[in-house]
Amino acid sequence: MHSLAAAKTSSLSPYFWGLGAFFGTLALTLHHLTAQALHLPRPAVVGEPASYHWNVSCSKQYEPFVRGCHKRHKCGRAVRDAFISQDDVMALREIAELGMQGRSMLGGPTIMDINTGFVKDANGLTNLYRADPPMKFTKKQFDLYKRTIESIRNALMEEFELAKLYFTAPTFITRIIGNSSWTAAEIHDEYWHPHVDKNNTFHYDYSGLVYLSDYGIDFTGGLFAFIDEKTNHTFEPARGRLMMFNSGMENLHQVRPVETGTRYVMSMWFSCDERKQFKNFFDGKMHQHFTRDD
Numbered sequence: 001m002h003s004l005a006a007a008k009t010s011s012l013s014p015y016f017w018g019l020g021a022f023f024g025t026l027a028l029t030l031h032h033l034t035a036q037a038l039h040l041p042r043p044a045v046v047g048e049p050a051s052y053h054w055n056v057s058c059s060k061q062y063e064p065f066v067r068g069c070h071k072r073h074k075c076g077r078a079v080r081d082a083f084i085s086q087d088d089v090m091a092l093r094e095i096a097e098l099g100m101q102g103r104s105m106l107g108g109p110t111i112m113d114i115n116t117g118f119v120k121d122a123n124g125l126t127n128l129y130r131a132d133p134p135m136k137f138t139k140k141q142f143d144l145y146k147r148t149i150e151s152i153r154n155a156l157m158e159e160f161e162l163a164k165l166y167f168t169a170p171t172f173i174t175r176i177i178g179n180s181s182w183t184a185a186e187i188h189d190e191y192w193h194p195h196v197d198k199n200n201t202f203h204y205d206y207s208g209l210v211y212l213s214d215y216g217i218d219f220t221g222g223l224f225a226f227i228d229e230k231t232n233h234t235f236e237p238a239r240g241r242l243m244m245f246n247s248g249m250e251n252l253h254q255v256r257p258v259e260t261g262t263r264y265v266m267s268m269w270f271s272c273d274e275r276k277q278f279k280n281f282f283d284g285k286m287h288q289h290f291t292r293d294d
């Protein structure tokens, strides 16, 4: 009995050792693979409509859970290149420049929301539609802005297989000017901090960013990075590139400091909460209320 057990053990042990070594190597490989940082460069061919999708485990932040919009198991990140045309990129940049004219060019961020009219930089907060004379965007400009938002909403619904999704507020175009001698006067200007969008604004469920400038050409620094447990994944902003992700804790991220040049991004957020739907007004008036609050 004893010897049989010993014989069994000795004949099985090479098998177990082999299995152990196999799974050990597999675990190491998987660890290596998951720990390996992804870096997505600017598209090699401008205008090429490439797309990428990564799955991540959903956080448990999506309460109250909205069926057809929130997901328990399918959270992720996605990128689409050449999502908007180079002409639309230029026209959106023109909107940003018009709204931000006269604002600080010394460095740091300026944010503008053409829906509410607010513009904010280190010098303070003003409203485009309350200025004298009030800022007037053309119908063509408002239509482009609306169309871009609607196409981001549709792309998110397609990418994450959603039955409903509402455009919400606040949303911005952000211009960041890189200047090594600039220092932030207040914490709000320190745009590089790792953050979770939903922790800043609870009704945000999906984030959609359209880049309006090219990393390495229009500016240096300013990479976008997802910060995961084992590693960071970096993405080079590129004109017309759309970045989409769930806004919760599964997607902790940061914008790295812009070193030189000017970086533009249109940042839009979408909610599963119908009460937080922001009507896509864009009529040159100052709107501050969610549709249901009006």
Ligand SMILES: O=C(O)CCC(=O)C(=O)O
Binding pocket: 174, 197, 209, 224, 253, 254, 255, 265, 267
């Ligand atoms: O500009 C970017 O790449 C990201 C901006 C961002 O994370 C935010 O506005 O919450």
Ligand SMILES: [Fe+2]
Binding pocket: 195, 196, 197, 253
């Ligand atoms: Fe963010």
